Structure formats: C-alpha cells, structure tokens
Amino acid sequence: GNSVTQMEGPVTLSEEAFLTINCTYTATGYPSLFWYVQYPGEGLQLLLKATKADDKGSNKGFEATYRKETTSFHLEKGSVQVSDSAVYFCALSTSDYKLSFGAGTTVTVRA
Amino acid sequence: SAVISQKPSRDICQRGTSLTIQCQVDSQVTMMFWYRQQPGQSLTLIATANQGSEATYESGFVIDKFPISRPNLTFSTLTVSNMSPEDSSIYLCSVDWGSDTQYFGPGTRLTVL
Numbered sequence: 001g002n003s004v005t006q007m008e009g010p011v012t013l014s015e016e017a018f019l020t021i022n023c024t025y026t027a028t029g030y031p032s033l034f035w036y037v038q039y040p041g042e043g044l045q046l047l048l049k050a051t052k053a054d055d056k057g058s059n060k061g062f063e064a065t066y067r068k069e070t071t072s073f074h075l076e077k078g079s080v081q082v083s084d085s086a087v088y089f090c091a092l093s094t095s096d097y098k099l100s101f102g103a104g105t106t107v108t109v110r111a
Numbered sequence: 112s113a114v115i116s117q118k119p120s121r122d123i124c125q126r127g128t129s130l131t132i133q134c135q136v137d138s139q140v141t142m143m144f145w146y147r148q149q150p151g152q153s154l155t156l157i158a159t160a161n162q163g164s165e166a167t168y169e170s171g172f173v174i175d176k177f178p179i180s181r182p183n184l185t186f187s188t189l190t191v192s193n194m195s196p197e198d199s200s201i202y203l204c205s206v207d208w209g210s211d212t213q214y215f216g217p218g219t220r221l222t223v224l
Contacts, residue, residue, distance in 0.1 A: 032211050043203055044154070044215040051211070089153065097142055099213055101153045
C-alpha cells in the first residue's frame, strides 16, 4: 500500500535559519507528491507539488524535488521567518486520486 | 481563485446527538472528499463523496456512522451520527477540479462532551 514517512518534530529554528523536512514514500505506480501547510487554527493549504521524477515544486521560498531513485520529496527553505511557523504535511496521491498523508512536522521559528 | 466554505466552523455537541457539516464550492468540481484530523494527528480519509450515488468509504469508516450526501457538483454534507467524545476532531472537505490536486476547506472543529 501507499505510505508517507515524515521527519518527526517538533523543529525549532531561529529566524533566517535553513529548514529541511525529510519525506520519503512508498507507493505503487507513479505518485504525485505534495506538501501542505497548516497554520495555527486554520485548514490545509497547498504549498507545492510535483508530478513526475526530477520535477521541482516551489512556492513562497520553499522547494522540494521529486527523487524517484531515493523515493524522497524533502522540503527546504533557505531563510525561514516567524510567519513560517506551522505544521507541514507531506502527501502522495496515485491513480485513485486519494491522498495519503505523513504524520506532520511542527515547525516553530523564533525571532 | 475558487472559494471552499464549510459550515459550521466549530461546534460543541452532546454525546448521542448528530451533526451535519456542509461543504460548498463556488464552482463545479470533479471530486469531493471528507477527512478527519484527530487532535494532534495527521489527516485520515473518511470517504469519497460521489455525485448522485453512495459515497465510497475507507476501511474503518461506515455509512451508518458517517452518512454523506453529494446532490450536485458544488455541495456535499457529512453527518457524524450518534457522537461520542472520540469523535472530537477537525473534519475537512477537499475538492479536486480534475488536476490531481486537492484543495481543502477551512475545516469544522467538533468537540463532543
């Protein structure tokens, strides 16, 4: 079956630090990969996506590259801000369009 | 951009009662889904809401407990029936416009006493 394994948190960083959140997956076929973000008290927002190997998704300074050889989709940002404090979810979908989510990683950025 | 709304945004209910959550989209969508997010946990898919027919439930979820309707291409409801404190969660609908990308509503935060 499909599954997503995400780096456990919580992660605490100082402003302007580099952020990496690891995500690996197991899937049959060729999944699409996503990062969603949940700010405190809000619903999920799509952060970025990639649909095939070597695709790079990017948004708001965040990037993730679809690595088929390592079945990974790690999220990175070069310089975080306090406003990036949120829970980040890695997810995948396959041909049935259903999303499978990782456990989520809580990120806190301190000024 | 399209708007996805949910009603109510939050509610506090007594055990044994039922609550119906609405999901409304301002444009027609291909697919609609319902998820549950238990406190401090990730999201779990409850079911796919099928337009004009019975929903498709995931393992561990049954129609008697979570009846779902989808009368048209922009609206769906999820009912949480005979509630217990274990049903306290955030319930989220999501939609897909046929691009293999799901967009989520703001969620309904349910507390069962």
